Amino acid sequence: MSPAPKKKPATTKASAKTEAADGIRPLEGKVVIVTGGNSGIGEGIVREAAAQGAKVVIDYVSHPEATDAIIADIEKAGGEAVGCEADVSKVADLQKLVDTAVKEFGRLDVMVNNAGVEFGETLESLTEEKYDLLMNINLKGAVFGSKLAAEQMRIQGDGGVIINITSTHEDWPMPSDLAYCVSKGGMRMLTRTAGVELGPDHIRMIGVGPGAINTPINADDTPEETKALEAAIPLGYIGSPEEMGKIVCWAASDQASYITATTVMADGGLMQKPGAV
Numbered sequence: 001m002s003p004a005p006k007k008k009p010a011t012t013k014a015s016a017k018t019e020a021a022d023g024i025r026p027l028e029g030k031v032v033i034v035t036g037g038n039s040g041i042g043e044g045i046v047r048e049a050a051a052q053g054a055k056v057v058i059d060y061v062s063h064p065e066a067t068d069a070i071i072a073d074i075e076k077a078g079g080e081a082v083g084c085e086a087d088v089s090k091v092a093d094l095q096k097l098v099d100t101a102v103k104e105f106g107r108l109d110v111m112v113n114n115a116g117v118e119f120g121e122t123l124e125s126l127t128e129e130k131y132d133l134l135m136n137i138n139l140k141g142a143v144f145g146s147k148l149a150a151e152q153m154r155i156q157g158d159g160g161v162i163i164n165i166t167s168t169h170e171d172w173p174m175p176s177d178l179a180y181c182v183s184k185g186g187m188r189m190l191t192r193t194a195g196v197e198l199g200p201d202h203i204r205m206i207g208v209g210p211g212a213i214n215t216p217i218n219a220d221d222t223p224e225e226t227k228a229l230e231a232a233i234p235l236g237y238i239g240s241p242e243e244m245g246k247i248v249c250w251a252a253s254d255q256a257s258y259i260t261a262t263t264v265m266a267d268g269g270l271m272q273k274p275g276a277v
């Protein structure tokens with residue numbers, strides 16, 4: 001008989017503050033852009049990066065008040081962050097993000113391609129319009145976000161880190177969500193291919209692949225679906241944006257200096273459980 005699922009350990013915002021208070025600030029002085037940074041996993045990354053001493057550019061396309069509230073919290077804690085409205089599906093907007101980092105904070109050290117959307121469409125139901133919309137945000141946004149960030153990092157000449165928020169679905173089929181899986185599979189190969197290309201410039205590229213995380217993207221899940229998912233996760237609970245923030249900031253820090261061109265899965269063991277979903 002398998003043991004009962006363990007309760008989620010106490011982590012999150014409070015411990016992020018403790019870490020900073022203890023003087024462990026691996027991202028001190030680093031300039032970080034987070035796309036889709038005012039909700040969910042992006043917000044978790046923004047808050048943790050700021051707690052670790054980074055200066056953060058928060059990209060957003062909606063809810064400017066949410067961006068303002070995050071900035072207020074960061075500034076109250078003595079950190080630095082600015083908001084920048086930019087649609088990642090447009091290359092000109094991605095350039096605006098990089099320009100904002102340079103104008104406000106002088107450089108760019110870490111680019112986090114996090115913005116993403118998900119529509120439940122099969123091959124049969126998918127339309128050209130929905131395919132283009134999703135691919136332009138999830139994959140084109142990550143490709144050109146990486147390209148422009150790498151250009152700036154090359155000018156600076158002292159390396160950098162690009163993190164792509166992929167998914168278990170970079171590997172794992174989800175038959176109800178074809179375009180999403182195609183986009184995350186594309187991000188997998190972006191990470192590997194560009195990671196190899198950027199190695200000589202000491203620019204690391206890492207995918208972070210969340211499993212099931214408690215964010216607005218999963219707001220439509222029924223209580224039954226959530227329960228089934230929890231039962232399928234070896235660690236026994238759905239992950240939090242704060243946990244993702246810590247993992248991404250670790251990947252972006254010098255502590256992960258020998259990792260590039262691959263994905264770190266952050267899924268509570270979900271992918272390794274036979275017949276999980």
Ligand SMILES: NC(=O)c1ccc[n+]([C@@H]2O[C@H](COP(=O)([O-])OP(=O)(O)OC[C@H]3O[C@@H](n4cnc5c(N)ncnc54)[C@H](O)[C@@H]3O)[C@@H](O)[C@H]2O)c1
Nearest residue numbers: 036039040041087088114115116167210211212213215217
């Ligand atoms: N929550 C999960 O279970 C889970 C699992 C695996 C991967 N992910 C990935 O994590 C990332 C963040 O998702 P989330 O779960 O935090 O959900 P979320 O909906 O809170 O985050 C997505 C963010 O992307 C932003 N966005 C959408 N279109 C944009 C555009 N054109 N330009 C800029 N920003 C745009 C949204 O405004 C939002 O802030 C996504 O890439 C998602 O695929 C999430």
